[in-house]
Amino acid sequence: MGSPSHGALTIDHDIDSDGSVRLRLEGELDAHGAPELETVLSQSVATGATVKVDLTEVSFVDSSGLAALLEARTRLAAVGGTLNIVGVSDAAARLLAIAGVDADLMDPDR
Amino acid sequence: VSAGENRPAQEIRLVLPTDTQHLRLARLVAAGVAAPAGLGIDDVDDLRIGVDELCTTLVEASVPGALTLVFTFDDGQVEVRGRTPARVPLDLDDRRLALSAEILAVVADEHELAADGDDLTFRLLKRRVEPRPPAAH
Numbered sequence: 001m002g003s004p005s006h007g008a009l010t011i012d013h014d015i016d017s018d019g020s021v022r023l024r025l026e027g028e029l030d031a032h033g034a035p036e037l038e039t040v041l042s043q044s045v046a047t048g049a050t051v052k053v054d055l056t057e058v059s060f061v062d063s064s065g066l067a068a069l070l071e072a073r074t075r076l077a078a079v080g081g082t083l084n085i086v087g088v089s090d091a092a093a094r095l096l097a098i099a100g101v102d103a104d105l106m107d108p109d110r
Numbered sequence: 111v112s113a114g115e116n117r118p119a120q121e122i123r124l125v126l127p128t129d130t131q132h133l134r135l136a137r138l139v140a141a142g143v144a145a146p147a148g149l150g151i152d153d154v155d156d157l158r159i160g161v162d163e164l165c166t167t168l169v170e171a172s173v174p175g176a177l178t179l180v181f182t183f184d185d186g187q188v189e190v191r192g193r194t195p196a197r198v199p200l201d202l203d204d205r206r207l208a209l210s211a212e213i214l215a216v217v218a219d220e221h222e223l224a225a226d227g228d229d230l231t232f233r234l235l236k237r238r239v240e241p242r243p244p245a246a247h
Contacts, residue, residue: 031166032130060137062162063209071205095159098216099209 004059004089009033011040020050022086026057029065029092037065041072041083048079052107056087061095069105084108120146124179128172128194136165136179140190147183149238156217157236161190163210164232167223168194170202171230187219187237196230 009032012024021044027033044051053069055061073083084107088096096102124139126132140161144154161179168177172194182189214221220235 028134030130030133030162031169032133060158060162062159062166063206063213064166066209067203067206070209091155094155095213099212101209 004057004091006059009036009058011036013040016052018050020052022052022054024054024057028060029055029058030060030062031064034064034068038068038072041068044083045072045075045079045081048076048081050081051076051083052086053083054087055085055092056089058089058092061092063099066095066099066101066105070101073105119182119184122181122183124181126177126179128169128175128177130166130169132177133162133165133169136177137162139179139181140188143181143183143188144236147188147238148185149188149236153236153238157188157190157234160214160218160221160234160236163214163217164190164192164221164223164234167202167207167210168192168196168230168232170206171196171200173197187235190232190234190236192232193226193229195228196225198228200230 007027009025009027009029014022016022023040025037029037041051069083076083085105086107096105122139122143124136126135137158140157141154144157149157165177165179173196175195177192177194180191218234219237221233223230223232
């Protein structure tokens with residue numbers, strides 16, 4: 001668990017050595033930030049990528065953010081890609097558990 | 111923002127543009143009223159989450175205008191009421207709404223969404239979790 005950052009959402013985008021896309025989110029993933037995440041994820045969906053999402057620096061998550069992640073995961077699966085969360089803050093972990101989607105989204109090898 | 115003077119119940123009224131960029135302010139006020147109501151840290155988080163979820167639904171459903179929130183709090187509980195003029199027909203994101211319902215079932219003691227004429231409204235109640243009494247011997 002890291003120390004999450006408060007404020008507007010920012011998204012860092014990297015390519016790992018194995019070719020997977022790593023998105024590092026920072027700030028608050030709410031209905032205001034979710035559209036930006038959807039835009040970034042849609043680029044990965046177009047290429048059928050393996051996407052790793054790091055929520056360690058996210059201080060707040062709501063249903064808008066979870067819906068964006070689940071939608072991208074569904075669309076990626078349809079084109080042979082994957083999406084997994086590889087790191088969470090306490091706030092993100094709690095929301096994932098409350099919404100009952102932690103098993104769907106968390107990387108089992110994390 | 112205006113604060114009432116009647117104790118023990120106090121009221122704060124917040125009027126925001128129906129824009130998602132202001133959801134953070136609604137969460138901040140929720141956290142602000144939770145402390146004088148005596149809610150614990152976990153309850154404050156629950157209240158912030160619940161207010162965010164219900165405000166998000168109202169903003170998603172609204173026509174451009176105002177989201178009015180009324181926070182009423184006294185020792186041990188916070189009630190939040192929200193209201194905004196709604197679009198007809200409502201065209202909400204079903205996936206997000208289903209997730210929101212799961213979340214609200216956990217974080218709120220009571221909550222409801224309702225249509226009232228041309229408005230969509232919500233009510234949320236969060237009570238302080240009382241510490242367990244010592245076990246009898």
